[in-house]
Amino acid sequence: MKAITLENDRVKLIPLDLTNYKHLTTIASEKDLIYYSPNQIDTPKTLKQYVQVALDGFKQNITLPFIVFDKDKQAFAGSTRFGLIHHKNKVLHIGWTWIGKTFQGTGLNSQMKFLMLQYAFETLDFEKVEFRIDERNIKSRKAVEKLGATLEGLLRQNTVMNDGFRRNTCCYGILKSEWNTIKLERFK
Template sequence: MIAPTLENDRVKLTLLGMSNFENLLDVSSQKDLIQFSPSDISTHEKLKAYVQTAVDGYYHKTIIPFIIYDKQNQAYAGSTRFGLINWKNKVLHIGWTWIGKQFQGTGLNKHMKFLMLQYAFETLEFDKVEFRIDERNIASRKAVEKLNAKLEGILRKDTLMLDGFKRSTCCYGILKEEWPHIKQAVFKGFE
């Protein structure tokens, strides 16, 4: 599997690995950056372990992890990935997304999601893209809803968080046949 480089005028997504993860140390150490995630990236060693897990998934063809470069600000902004890739059923998840607080609310995330959705549906020709979000993470839920992803259900108390809390996870999805309308309505002018 060859990892794509996804790029437009605003953002460049390239393969995240052990050779470039240190570019994210300043961003990953921001307080409460991934408070709704069961992962911890707050130190060099914890970020390294997080990236190693992503790299292992890449070699098993179940994950494509990206490092995010914000071209407008000329800075590394965070990470995102395709995960839980099911090649047989043509379904994958977009998630594990975190960007530094200075990049949030700037439109960067929308540009990333466009590139990723376009690649999933138009290049990989997958049938469905899913998003899994902590029920309490209202900002992320609203962002995915703005993409016209449909709430398909809530998995109750399905994920153990670092503090011992069992979160409930909202499951959103976009189908391949919905993509042309979403591309036109939500991402008009992005190509």
């Protein structure tokens, strides 16, 4: 998979790398920004490590990370990625998504997800897109449900959080056969 830029009138998803991630340092340090994630990004060092893990996955052809640019606000807003890319089964995950608090609730996230879903189904010709979300993260669960994703199940206590808590993970999915209907109904 090659690094690509995805763009519409609202958002530009640019390949994330070690030259541009520093645009996210201030946003990444926002208190509790990724509270429901087992990752840490709140210091320049942990943010760089987070980006390096994403880039290592890109080299292995299993991730495709992006830096998010909000065209309305003319500002970098956060990060997202395709991950756990399984080329043979034509399944990938969209996740590792975080945007600064001033960008939340503005419609930016749904525009990001539209571009990613469109690319996954219409360009890559994948059969399924999955989302994994901490069961406690109601805001993110509702956002994914609003996109048209179906709750497929719960992985019980499968992820250890930074404080030692073992979280349950909700598994959501969208099938390629559902995409055209979802696109017409949810992304008019």
